[in-house]
Amino acid sequence: MLYQGVLRKMKTEMGNPIQYFMVFESDFIHLNQALDSTLHLKFIKHQCLNCGNDRKIYRQGFCQSCFFEIPSAGDWIMKPELSTAHLDKEDRDLEYEKKVQLQPHIVYLANSSNVKVGVTRKAQVPTRWIDQGAHEAIEIVEVPNRYLAGITEVALKNHVGDKTNWRKMLQNNIEDLDLVEWREKLKTHIPEEAQEYFITNNTETQLNFPVLRYPEKVKSLNLDKTPEYKGVLKGIKGQYLMFEDNTVFNVRGSEGYVVGIDIR
Structure with missing residues (x-):
């Protein structure tokens, strides 16, 4: 067809x-x-x-021209710590930025090729984990805006990775890890502004992908x-x-x- x-x-x-x-x-x-x-x-x-x-x-x-002009491609998309809507400060379009940035965000751990920390809007769980090819993931904190999620991610990147080895992920060269243990280990590194939003009572989410054979x-x-x-x-x-x-x-x-x- x-x-x-x-x-x-x-x-x-x-x-x-x-x-x-x-x-x-x-x-x-x-x-x-x-x-x-x-x-x-x-x-x-x-x-x-x-x-x-x-x-x-x-x-x-x-x-190229749209990428450098439209609000949905601002630097804060890839670097949440650059978000400024909570300060009522515009980057490209304050109305759009408030709509996206001033909503609940999740800082999470995902394991696709290795354990990594990431940020997503709460409404994008578990879609974000699926898109990254993670076979397991867990939420660490749930904060009210993108800025707090961003500074939390930056702080945790000093202690855990923030990138996926996509080749390793596609070859299913992975191992199951205890993400609850990882979450507890990272708790003390969460910035003071986000400490109150730490999630203590959740478990890992497991994801199963439709694969008949992985590439060698x-x-x-x-x-x-x-x-x-x-x-x-x-x-x-x-x-x-x-x-x-x-x-x-x-x-x-x-x-x-x-x-x-x-x-x-």
Whole structure:
């Protein structure tokens, strides 16, 4: 069956295993049902997720001019500690920044390739963990704004990692760790402003991904270099599609690319 549309990060639903959907303007693909099928991907053009123009994608699905102008690509997105809406101070659009920053945020530990600390809006749990390919995760603190989450993350990064080894994650080269023990160990390093928000009575969340076979060696598909690819889908983890020939495709990393997808 043939589909066409602009790539955005895959939608997910918590389940055993997690359910994945590739959503286009007028159609969608339930990717779990495509496992063991042949996918033929073909790059058609770029389409900025903000302005909609056919311009080369710069970052996060946006063309360069949009990336440096729109509020949803401000520096505080990647660096929550730079959030200023709680001070009534504008970065690019105060109304938008208040809407996003002044809501409950979670600082968490996730284990995908190793234990890492991260930040997400409470409404994005467990979606954020799924997108990172974590097989287990736990909340550490729940704070009322993004700034407090950011300074907590910065403090904890001195004692635990904040990056995922994506190759290791995709090869399932992982180990189960006691995240409750990690949480307790890190408690004393939480900034004073966030200490009262420490969560003491929760347990790990376990995540199971739809994978028939993990790649032995990882070969990354780049649509700019390889505009057309055909392979048998063997698994989905994080925001990656994994194929029989060890090729992996980062869907989120290709946001803003218009593609045709034939499934047989």
